[in-house]
């Protein structure tokens with residue numbers, strides 16, 4: 001399967017899973033795979049109709065769906081987080097990232113689920 005076919009399939013599956021779980025019409029408007037100059041890579045899922053309250057209630061399930069979805073894209077994320085629209089409870093995107101060493105150090109330094117007002121951490125795997 002080509003990368004775009006995989007992205008199409010995973011987008012639909014994840015949207016269905018989240019809709020069934022939450023019982024609301026969340027909309028995955030775009031699923032992108034990315035590579036950054038620093039060495040980070042991963043996937044960004046732009047989402048609408050989804051709030052940080054939904055994450056707090058269903059965090060365990062959402063994390064499981066996200067990990068399953070990204071593994072299908074051969075992404076083994078060490079860092080999974082939601083990007084929030086600052087000053088609101090709206091989630092703009094879900095993000096799965098295989099962190100480079102430098103970004104790992106930056107994020108590992110933060111405390112708690114919301115080290116920054118625009119980030120809600122679902123999982124940050126600590127280096128051994």
Ligand SMILES: [Zn+2]
Pocket residue numbers: 036038039040099100101102103104
């Ligand atoms: Zn990086």
